[in-house]
Amino acid sequence: MIIERPGSERGHATHGGWLDSHHTFSFGQYYDPQWMGFGPLRVINEDRVAGGGGFPPHGHANMEILSIVLDGQLAHKDSAGGGGTIGRGEVQWMSAGHGVQHSEFNGSPTEPVHFLQVWIQPDRVNAPPAYAQRAPQPGDDAGDWVQIASPDGADGSLAIRQDARLYRIALAAGASTHRALDSGRRYWLQVARGTVLAADRVLRAGDALGFVDEGEPLHVEANGPAELLLFDLPR
Template sequence: MIVERPSDARGHARHGGWLDSRHTFSFGQYYDPQWMGFGPLRVINEDRVAGGGGFAPHGHANMEIVSLVLDGALAHRDSTGGGGTIGPGELQLMSAGRGVQHSEYNASATEPVHFLQIWIQPDRVNTAPGYAQRAPREDDAAGGWATLLSPDGADGSLAIRQDARLLQVCLQPGMQASTRLDPARRYWLQLARGGITTPRALAAGDALGFIDEGGALDLTAGPDGAWLLLFDLPRD
């Protein structure tokens, strides 16, 4: 089964003139019982934060919280001492564990920041909080799959507390990429930027979910290229 999630069907929220957010799954004041998550993948928010804006210190527990910057720069601070500024293509992982306070602010007073915030439910609870960053690499834009998150930190990825992987591929116009789907797993394909023409025409913000699907997944970038994220998740 293939599940479609068009960009314009997502939830939409604006706050205080500084935040414009699109919600793939139910979040905050946006609630849709048909879109509560996809396996342990609970949140994909596409956030645009105006210069000088941001999320004041607040708490989370027992969630793997991932931020991927598309444009601009995001400044993070948390109660474990973790923190830093992340720029385009950089990934941040905060394992909230038994509880952590954190803030996220636009690192610029004037320019917007555009990023994805992703929440993945961990497979263990009340662990020690943790923080890590992954800088972009030269081969990230070479048209091959790069592993951003994995259970064991393989291939220079960040280690996540779940049997899940996050992969990305960045394709130039007309370029192709392929991977194989295991029907014993479930997959979520999120288009961060650009567009693809196969297996279906998708634009930025669109997504497909794959359940009980096996075999090759062949992708072809559209005329603007494509930046794609693939979540490899446990079936149940």
């Protein structure tokens, strides 16, 4: 089964003139019982924050939080001692564990920051909070799937607390890729940039597909420069 999630149908919220956010799954004041998550994948928010704007300190618990910067700079600080500024192509992981306070602000006073924030439910509760960052690596933009998060930290990925793997790929115009799918797992394909043909469907930035009980290889072809995320999740 292939589940279609058009980006144009996502939840949408603005705040204070500095935040423009689209929600793939129910979040905040956006509630849709049809879109509460996908397995342990609970949140994909596409956020644009104006220069100088940001989220003041607030709390989280028992959630794996990944922030993936598409453009600009994102500054983070948390009560567990984690913090830093990440730029385009960088990924930040915060495991909220038994509870943590953190803030996220645009790292620039003038230029916007565009990023995806992902929440994944952990495989354990009330663990100590943890934080790490992954910088861009040579070959990340070579047109191959790059593992950026995993349960075991394989291939230099961020070691998260769930049986989930997150892959990222950057494709040039006209480039294509195949990815084997295991029918015993579920997958979520999210288009971060560009337009692609995936599973015989035209997808644009913000669009997504979910795969359940699918064992046929996934074929993706880029109509122009494109960037995609693929979540490999427990069934």
